[in-house]
Amino acid sequence: MTHIIFIAGAGQDKAAWQAVSSKLPDTFTVHTFAVTDLAEPFSIQTSAETLYKYMSESSIKRAVFCGLSLGSMISTEFAIRYPEQVESLILCGSQVHPNKLLMALQSGIMKLLPEKTLGLPPKLTKRSYSQRHIAHNTTCRISH
Numbered sequence: 001m002t003h004i005i006f007i008a009g010a011g012q013d014k015a016a017w018q019a020v021s022s023k024l025p026d027t028f029t030v031h032t033f034a035v036t037d038l039a040e041p042f043s044i045q046t047s048a049e050t051l052y053k054y055m056s057e058s059s060i061k062r063a064v065f066c067g068l069s070l071g072s073m074i075s076t077e078f079a080i081r082y083p084e085q086v087e088s089l090i091l092c093g094s095q096v097h098p099n100k101l102l103m104a105l106q107s108g109i110m111k112l113l114p115e116k117t118l119g120l121p122p123k124l125t126k127r128s129y130s131q132r133h134i135a136h137n138t139t140c141r142i143s144h
Contacts, residue, residue, distance in 0.1 A: 007071030
């Protein structure tokens with residue numbers, strides 16, 4: 001049995017993976033998470049630690065990680081911290097060293113948009129998303 005952990009992006013709940021996970025063969029055990037399931041207040045590092053605890057408590061030794069956007073950055077952080085527990089990574093729309101100018105532009109756009117148009121989960125406010133997601137975006141490093 002192969003475990004696969006799906007992590008949705010900001011503004012999505014774990015049901016975002018339903019269409020994909022329902023097509024997988026029975027040889028996969030599916031685990032789905034929204035960003036807000038992993039850390040409150042949000043941080044990429046704390047989210048990775050929460051996944052580690054979840055795997056330990058669930059007796060999952062290794063898993064495939066599939067993340068979208070912010071979920072892929074959490075998956076990358078997990079792989080850096082706990083490589084022995086990662087079977088493989090599937091990363092969609094991830095960033096490791098984002099362009100600082102683009103991050104400033106994204107931050108500016110976030111400030112202008114009404115919070116209700118962002119589709120963020122209830123526990124993730126526009127302010128906390130902007131401060132934590134965009135700020136932590138620049139701190140994720142790949143070590144060899």
